Amino acid sequence: MKAKVKVTLKTGVLDPQGKAIEHTLSALGFGGVSGVRQGKYIELELAEADEADAHAAVKAMCEKLLANTVIENYDIELEPL
Amino acid sequence: MKATVIVFPGSNCDRDVAxxxxxxxxxxxxxxxxxxxxxxxxxxxxxxxxxxYGDYLRCGAMAAHSPVMRDVVDKAKSGTRVLGICNGFQILTESGLLPGVLMQNMSLKYVCRDVHVRVERTDTDFTRQYGNGGVLRIPVAHHEGNYNADEETLDRLEDEGRVAFRYCTPDGELDRDANPNGSARNIAGIYNEDGTVLGLMPHPERLADPQLGGTDGKALFSSLAEALQ
Structure with a gap:
């Protein structure tokens, strides 16, 4: 299976990069933009074909390495390879 | 005292601290x-x-899972003293030996300059030679030194006397402008529950010899040498 993992900062955690992007967007004339948050996107190809097992494996990877759960949330999407 | 310096791919202060x-x-x-x-x-x-590891993914994230770290964690838990400086502090939080996280500096800039820190405790193996505490002038050099944790953890660190150093003015005042990275409560370094593991962002090894322009970092190493002789 293919896994697409999104890692984002938890609500309430300051995101100075997001703020800088928001500021620059506004300077470029893009009005009405707020709440810009920057995150990470990670793709993985898994030998595992069973969706539930693949999800459990990727969840464990997120908890152990891909995300720092003190400040980050993660979201897992799976699709066939 | 027998000391061991762990060298990771990308470590660059290993020889200075040696x-x-x-x-x-x-x-x-x-x-x-x-x-x-x-x-x-x-x-x-x-x-x-x-x-x-080139700070890939997050600073310290890969190193925290290096083969040697399993034994470092085991030894830390059984009381061996552990000192993490800068990237070493980031590795300590990523490995769970210290709570919280070191986020990108609020300014989004790499900060490389001398700052002042207040020694919050002088009764630990790391700081016993700092006399009555006081203020150290000491270099920082980092892009991710903005220490943060949830309020409950921060309160616990304060209540348990686990804040080791705080950024301050040369007079020892806690001031927002004296904080180079936006860290919560001006925290520059913390201890674990037993005071046997210390992580700090400033570099004591970079001001531990008169030839380097100062010696304020030196007592940290001589404290350990005295405590663990």
Missing amino acids: VSLEQATGRPPEMLWHGSSEVPSTDLIVLPGGFS
């Missing part, structure tokens, strides 16, 4: 490559500054 340790103890520390599965018997483990 010089400081040798000056304090009279013998060179063992330099141990991160791929080792075991840390030979030692009194102090140092995780040095640098850019382990």
